Amino acid sequence: MIERTSVVAALAAAALMISLSPAAADSMDPLMLANPCAGCHGTDGKSKGAMPTINGKSKNFIAKALRDFRDGKKPSTLMQRIAKGYTDAQIDALASVYGK
Numbered sequence: 001m002i003e004r005t006s007v008v009a010a011l012a013a014a015a016l017m018i019s020l021s022p023a024a025a026d027s028m029d030p031l032m033l034a035n036p037c038a039g040c041h042g043t044d045g046k047s048k049g050a051m052p053t054i055n056g057k058s059k060n061f062i063a064k065a066l067r068d069f070r071d072g073k074k075p076s077t078l079m080q081r082i083a084k085g086y087t088d089a090q091i092d093a094l095a096s097v098y099g100k
């Protein structure tokens, strides 16, 4: 039962994060854009649990990963849906927040 509850909580958190994305996607403020990512990847890109850590990856890696998720070239469970909300310029802004 405990496990089921935590799965439900995780899904609710994911749904909340995804529902926050459209509002943030109107913004070009990099930190505002990066806000919904933090729920899964951590505020500094160091993820807890099963989410991949994006801290320490290059800007190019992050920008390419987001474009590939968006365009369906990189397999994903969630990231395609998330990446679809962002323009190329916003993807570059996100890469500048998390990438090095």
Ligand code: HEC
Pocket (backbone or CB within 6 Å): 013, 014, 015, 017, 018, 033, 034, 036, 037, 038, 039, 040, 041, 051, 052, 053, 054, 061, 062, 065, 066, 075, 076, 077, 078, 079, 080, 082, 094, 098
């Ligand atoms: C609901 C949780 C969630 C949110 C929100 C989220 N991600 Fe992800 N991210 C994942 C998961 C899970 C993966 C692994 C691929 C997959 O299954 O979708 C991933 C993969 C990635 C990767 C590739 C990492 C690698 O090593 O290949 C990058 C880059 C990334 N996310 C960036 C972002 C950015 C930037 C945002 C905010 C716009 C974001 N993510 C929002 C869950 C999330």
